[in-house]
Each structure stands twice: as C-alpha cells, then as structure tokens.
Amino acid sequence: MTATETAPIRTTPPSAAAARPHDARRRRRHRPEPFTIASYLGVGAFGLVCLIPFWMVIAGSLTAESVLSQRGYSFWPDPFSVDAYATIFAGSRVWLSYGATIFITVVGTAIAVASTSGIAWVIARGLPWLSKPLAVFTYIPMLFTGGLVPMYILITQVLQLRNSWFAVILPLVIAPFLVFVQVSFFRGTPQEILDAARIDGAGELRVFFQIVLPLSKPVIAVIALFYAVTFWNEWFHALLFISEPAKYPLQLVLQNLITSVANAADLGTTTAAPVYAIRLAMTVITIGPILLAYPFAQRYFVKGLTLGASKG
Amino acid sequence: MEPPEHDTTSPLRLRTGGGETDTARQTPAKAKAPRSWRGRDYGLVILAAPAVILLVIFSYGPMAGLVVAFQDFNVADGVFGSPWAGFKNFEFFFTSGNAGRIMWNTLFLNVLFLAATLGAGVVLALMLNEIRGRVTKRFFQSVIFVPYFVSPIVVSIFLQAFLAGPGGRGGLVNDFLGMFALPELSWYTEPGPWPWILTVVKVWQLGGYMSVIFLAAITSIPEEVYEAGVIDGASRAQMAFRITVPLLKPTAAILLVLGVGRIFYGDFGTIYAIVGDNGTLFATTDVIDTYVFRALRTFGDFGTTAAIGLFQSVVGFVLVVIATLVQRRYARETSIL
Numbered sequence: 001m002t003a004t005e006t007a008p009i010r011t012t013p014p015s016a017a018a019a020r021p022h023d024a025r026r027r028r029r030h031r032p033e034p035f036t037i038a039s040y041l042g043v044g045a046f047g048l049v050c051l052i053p054f055w056m057v058i059a060g061s062l063t064a065e066s067v068l069s070q071r072g073y074s075f076w077p078d079p080f081s082v083d084a085y086a087t088i089f090a091g092s093r094v095w096l097s098y099g100a101t102i103f104i105t106v107v108g109t110a111i112a113v114a115s116t117s118g119i120a121w122v123i124a125r126g127l128p129w130l131s132k133p134l135a136v137f138t139y140i141p142m143l144f145t146g147g148l149v150p151m152y153i154l155i156t157q158v159l160q161l162r163n164s165w166f167a168v169i170l171p172l173v174i175a176p177f178l179v180f181v182q183v184s185f186f187r188g189t190p191q192e193i194l195d196a197a198r199i200d201g202a203g204e205l206r207v208f209f210q211i212v213l214p215l216s217k218p219v220i221a222v223i224a225l226f227y228a229v230t231f232w233n234e235w236f237h238a239l240l241f242i243s244e245p246a247k248y249p250l251q252l253v254l255q256n257l258i259t260s261v262a263n264a265a266d267l268g269t270t271t272a273a274p275v276y277a278i279r280l281a282m283t284v285i286t287i288g289p290i291l292l293a294y295p296f297a298q299r300y301f302v303k304g305l306t307l308g309a310s311k312g
Numbered sequence: 313m314e315p316p317e318h319d320t321t322s323p324l325r326l327r328t329g330g331g332e333t334d335t336a337r338q339t340p341a342k343a344k345a346p347r348s349w350r351g352r353d354y355g356l357v358i359l360a361a362p363a364v365i366l367l368v369i370f371s372y373g374p375m376a377g378l379v380v381a382f383q384d385f386n387v388a389d390g391v392f393g394s395p396w397a398g399f400k401n402f403e404f405f406f407t408s409g410n411a412g413r414i415m416w417n418t419l420f421l422n423v424l425f426l427a428a429t430l431g432a433g434v435v436l437a438l439m440l441n442e443i444r445g446r447v448t449k450r451f452f453q454s455v456i457f458v459p460y461f462v463s464p465i466v467v468s469i470f471l472q473a474f475l476a477g478p479g480g481r482g483g484l485v486n487d488f489l490g491m492f493a494l495p496e497l498s499w500y501t502e503p504g505p506w507p508w509i510l511t512v513v514k515v516w517q518l519g520g521y522m523s524v525i526f527l528a529a530i531t532s533i534p535e536e537v538y539e540a541g542v543i544d545g546a547s548r549a550q551m552a553f554r555i556t557v558p559l560l561k562p563t564a565a566i567l568l569v570l571g572v573g574r575i576f577y578g579d580f581g582t583i584y585a586i587v588g589d590n591g592t593l594f595a596t597t598d599v600i601d602t603y604v605f606r607a608l609r610t611f612g613d614f615g616t617t618a619a620i621g622l623f624q625s626v627v628g629f630v631l632v633v634i635a636t637l638v639q640r641r642y643a644r645e646t647s648i649l
Binding site: 173204208 | 628
C-alpha cells in the first residue's frame, strides 16, 4: 500500500471502460496542462523551502566562526572549518546527552510498543464486555487531560521522579491515537488462523505472541517509529523535570543554546569556543540520526498515516 | 448485532476506526470468547495490564489531580492536606487582566494554524497528485515530509537563521530585504508579524504531513469518478477542484474536528521553543499553555495554573463534543483517522 499511486493517473487494468482515459493520457504526455506544470513548480518550490533551512544550518556549522559572526549565514561554508564539531566532541557533555537521548528513545519506545500492542490487541479482540470499555478508557484521555500542574505534582511529589529519565519516558508511553491505529491493523488478522490456533489449544498469550505479533510487523514498525521520533524530539518533560546538566538529553542542551549562546562554552573544554557555529553544529548532531534513518523510516510513516484512510 | 450498545459509544466511531470496536469483523471472535475467558485464560488481562496501569497513573491520575484547582495548594501539605479555596483560583485568573489576551491569542493562533495547515495540505496533495511517475512522486513526498521530523527546538534555530543572524546581525530575511533597499526589521522585538511568522512555521512543519493524509484520501477515490470528467474534456485543474476537492471534504472535516478539540490548547512546543521568555513578543504570542508554564515556573502558583488547566480541559471537551456532533450530522460516513 503506497500513498504515491493515485486514481486518475494510475494505469488502469485493461478493460473496455479504460480505453478513453488511456487516450487522454497519451495526449497529455505530449502537451502537459498548465495545472500540471504549476503543480510541478509548486511542489518543487515547497520542497526547496523544506530543505533550505537544513542546508543553511549544515553549511553554517562548517563555516569558521569569525566569518559566521561577520557575514552571517551563507549557502556555502567558506572558509571551511570543523572547529565547532571538534570543540563539541572534545567535551564530555555531548556524549552524555547522546546517551540520555538514546536511553530515553530506546527504553521509551520499547515500553511504549509493548504496552500499546498489548492493549490494542485486547481492544481488537472484540469481547463486548472487555474490549469496548477498554476502548472508551483509552479514548477519554484524548479528550480530557489533567494538564501541566497535576502532572508536575505527580512526577515530582508523588512519584519522586525528578532528574530521572523515566519522568520523560512514562508520561508519553501510551499515545491513544497510536493504540487505535494498531487496533485497526489487528482487526485485519485472519480469523481462520486464530481459530485454528485456538482449536489446537493455544491460549490468549500464545495466540498473541506467536501468531498476531509475527503477522503485525508492518504496524509495529510504524508504531515504533512514531514513538521513537516522539522520544527523540522530547524536551518539554525534560525541561520540567531534569535539572542536572549531566542528564540533559540532546534537545534540552540545544534549547539551552537558544536561551543563551554563552552556554555553548560549556560544551567544549575551552572557553574561547566558536559559540554560533557550535549552536549550528549541535543542531546538526541532534537531527543527524533522524535524517540518516529518514529514507528508511519515511515509507513507514506514510503507511501509518494511510492505515486509517484505506479502511474508509 | 447490538445497535443500542453501539450508540452509547458513538463519539468513538469518529476515531481511527479504532472506535468502531463492534462491527462485522468481531462477530466471529465474540461467539467463542466467553468460554475461553471464564474457563482458564487470563492472558488478555496480562496483555492489557501495562497500558491500563500507565494510563491510570499518567492520564487519569492527573485528571483526579485537578482538585488542586480548588485548593490553596502548598507542597508541604500535598494534594490531600492543602486547604480548600473554592473558586478563588479561577477568580484570580479571570480578574488578573491576562485572561482575555492569552485566550484570544490561543484561539486566534490555533484558528490560523488550523486553516493554514489544512489549506496547505489540500493544495499540496492536489499538486502531488498531478506528478507522474512513482519515483518522482515518492521523492517529492519524502522531501516535503522531512520538516515533520524535527523538534520545535530545531525549528527555532532554523528560524533564527532567517530572522536573526549570529552576533546580532540581521539574518537572511533582512539581508534579502536589504537587497531591495527595503528597511530591515528587528524581528525578535516586533510583536506584530509573529502570528504570521508562526503560521508559516506551522505550514512548513505540517504541510507535508497533512498532504500525505489528503493524498491517501485522493488515492481511495475510485477512478470511475474521473472518467466522466475525462469524457467531457475537463482540464486537470477542473478535475482537481471540481471533483477531487469536494471528495476531500470528509477527511478535512475529521481533521477539523480534531483541530477544534485542541483549539483551546496552545501549541506550547512550537511557541515556547521559538518565543521562549522573550517578553516583548508576548502581546501576540503568549498562549494559555505558555502562560501556565511561566506562572508555574516563576511563581510556583499551583492553584491558579491548575484552575486554568481545568478550564482548558472542560472547554476543549465541550468543543470536541459539539464539533463531533456537527461533523456527524454533515458527514457521517467518514472514518479516516
């Protein structure tokens, strides 16, 4: 299932009805219509706008600090310099915050996928007195939230999770929206296979782990990616609950660089650090893994967003 | 099978299709469920337990914690020991003089964001739909989807590159204005243009995301619908705006309902990451969520901030229920998202 094929253009299976559109298509190939040309230009322009900021920041991070602060940003790093990266990686802070972000992302995604899959299957299972109440139970938090203050009191006073990475992870591990995405996928599990397993004496857990999960790899990939990006980009809870600089995740380090360029000096070992270039280099370091994983991940994201639609 | 029961959970049916717990597909499972349950198997309980526990603690717990809104909360006495304050916290907020401004900002910005991102999504989807060739189309789709992946913090740094260069220099936009001998603007001290700047940021970040949703809806439009148009010699533009756009209404309606439900929640991530504690911009950018956050951080005023949170939740809940009912009235057959 791809979102990239579209009805009006897709080659139709050979049939009588398809004859005319086919002619039309052939004609278009010779002389594209104005709207089609405008579309290419429009999408191309928007695409450029999407990418330019990334390039600006990458180019800026590779420019020597002296030039950067005098001439501002330019599209080509001249003179080329890796000082900013050298400074950042010489310090220990970046490694610590990478560690923090990786911990939050890996542990958070693992907990999130496990618990989301579990409840999604029970909802998809369709038992009227169990699945339906659970669906409502999962749906209510989408409509009504306690908000910042009770969460703050809960984490800091009741659970005493201040300065723990779990304060960042736990409030985000169940996204009701993703539960329902997964439910709609689980519903498509072939009933015959489940019946066969049950007749052979498989219990609920066995059915789930040995049949449902192996059949659901695509949706699990989708869910995992959504959660992973959420955790990688998380900074709000970190801002609230993590005050020890040694435990800052990447996004929070970056946020500190926005508030004050002076914080850039903390990253390296020397005080005479290239602060502006450091801010940009830190940005590149923060988004790097996401951009590297992107070509692989993007397909699944589109799939996840399309899951609901194809059901319609 | 059980139509009345079906109706009691009706708001659910709007959701991902996940709401529709009870259509044809579950009937076979239902038949044999009770026996396997009562007989021996607590497997389902084990599967659901982690999520249920997490939701109880981190979603329902804070809801219960909203009693703080009616308390004169102090940390030493905690949620259970703090004295009651009645509606004093609400009074304090609504008479403080800030309430009108931040509520207006929240609504105004959210309406702008919603209209702009939906509009951009539809237009981009229509344009993507014109692009021929799987590879080309996928390439463009991937490119415009990229901004969705970056955090608000990163967006903020991007924006600074354009509006404020390093070391107090002008930034790219001012360089550009300078090329045409237009006056430069000190963007970060000028509250006026910020609603529009933030809207551009939202479109940049969500345009691709929205277009994927709409393109999926376009893909599911049966081809026959267009055949009449082709026979009548309609141009591509006519087919896009006269056939495709009306057929996208249900999808747009659902996204709109979701958006309306969140309309009283300020976009904390984007706004706080970009504006931060820059007081000169508060006039146009301070929303309920950023206000609450600052109030909590600087004054540690739990009671008032919880009161605002409760007010937000209740209004949001009422709005989503109204929006759901209106949407169901006009487009009941829809089930995307």
